[in-house]
Amino acid sequence: MMAKLQFPSLVKRHFQNDNVQHIPTEKTIKAIYDTFLEIGLVRDRERSGRPSVTTSKKLDESAEVLSNNSVGYNILGDGTPAQIIPMLTGMQEKELPSTLHRDKNGSFVNVYPFVWNKYRDQGYVTGYAEDGPNIGIWTLRLRGFNQTPTDHYMLPFYRLPVTKSFLYAQNSYCFGNQTSFELFLSYIRRFWTSYPTDNKFFFGFFKQYTHDDYSRGSLTDAPIFDLLRTLHKSGQLERTVFILMTDHGARFSAARRTPQGTIEERLPFMSFILPSSFRQKYPRAVNALRTNINRLTTPLDVHATLLSLLDMNEASSTNNVNVTQRAISLFNFDIIHIDFLPMQT
Known part of the structure; x- marks a missing residue:
């Protein structure tokens, strides 16, 4: 440890x-x-014989890549499920069938209309990974899955006794010669390289470093850069829309009790990496994204964005959007129809 x-x-x-x-x-x-x-690494990096590039320079390069950062992305409620459920289903928890542990007649969360099901229906290979099932999105308050939700699913690994002995002991950050975050990203990396020519959808959610104290968030910087570099070298990043995000800011800390902490808790990080081929083929959608990241958006808009990626030809040609819709794809630009309700006197 x-x-x-x-x-x-x-x-x-x-x-x-x-x-x-x-x-x-x-x-x-x-x-x-x-x-x-x-x-955030315990193993030596690959070396080409030349001096290694400094970490600060690598992180600067990452920051340049992550330039499509949504400054107006806003939470819908308190805690992780209030953000992830709408993002992945297009609905809030109260609008879906009950899946609560305390509800004797509750369903398993497989009943939710997950966006990865739509991707699978269109021939995509799907994957889902989340660490810490003891505080999991679908297992803390909810009943979890009774069937494997995606083609590849990492949760069984985290439930193995050997995994628990390594990762869930107090202050443990390692599994063998890897940090827990490197291990998590290696699963995503193997998923991506296992299907080099297939269409793929993967959602990963890692929380060990930042759930209780987000000061350790910087430990994820270098491993994320290494993942992006691997995907870039293999050519996979050129075929991938990569979204890097957090669910919310700090909920329990001294910083949270400050005005700045309140703002950060409600405006989490959301960033898009778009392939150059995507930018060339859909310039109007890219311009819309660059405009919309400065507007107030929610996980429901991200869900609409994920759906629009399934048919960008239709999404990039849509001109009329009713602003009263609660979910609008970030690739949609022209909002020209606004209905105002009459004032009550």
């Missing part, structure tokens, strides 16, 4: 008790721990 690496002598003694032949020095153990705290 990474917490124990704070005490190199204890780690060294552990290796001795296990009769490990090549025991690293305390200096090496401390260096591994310091590296993890700095960049």
Whole structure:
């Protein structure tokens, strides 16, 4: 566990008790721990023989790629389900059949009209990954899935006893020679490279580093960059609309009690990476996105955006949008029909 690496002598003694032949020095153990705290990685990066690029430069490059950042993306309610359920179903929880644990007649969440079902119906390979089932989106208050929801599903891995012993011990961030976040991203990477020519839809949600204290969020920077670099080198990023997002800001912290914290809690991060071929083929939709990211939007609009990606020819040619619709694709630009209700006197 990474917490124990704070005490190199204890780690060294552990290796001795296990009769490990090549025991690293305390200096090496401390260096591994310091590296993890700095960049979120415990293994060496691939090297080409040239000096490695500095982390700050890599993160600057990532920031440039993530330039389509929605500054007006707004939450719909308190907590994660209030954002993710509308994003993936187009409906709020109260509008869907009850799936609560306390409801004896409640359904499993498979009854929800998940957007990945629409992608699967159109021939896409689908995947879903979420860590921490003990505080899961679909398992904390809700009854969860009674059938595998997507073609690839990571939850069974997190329920294995060996996984729990590694990842759910206090202050544990490692699984073997990988951090828990590297492991999570490796599942997504393998999913993507396993279907190089197939259409794919994947939704991943990782919360271990930031659920209780978002100050550790920076540990995800370098691993995310490595994933983007892998997808770019393989050519997959050129065939992918990549959305990087958070569900909400801090809910329980000293920062949350400040005016700035209140704003951040309601305006989480949402960013789009679009392939160059997409930008060339649908310039009008891209211009609409660049305009709409400065408007007040919600998870319902993101759901409409995900649906529009299934038929961009139709989405990019739509001109008339009624602003009273509660869900409008971010690729839709011209809002020309506004109905105002008469004032009551």
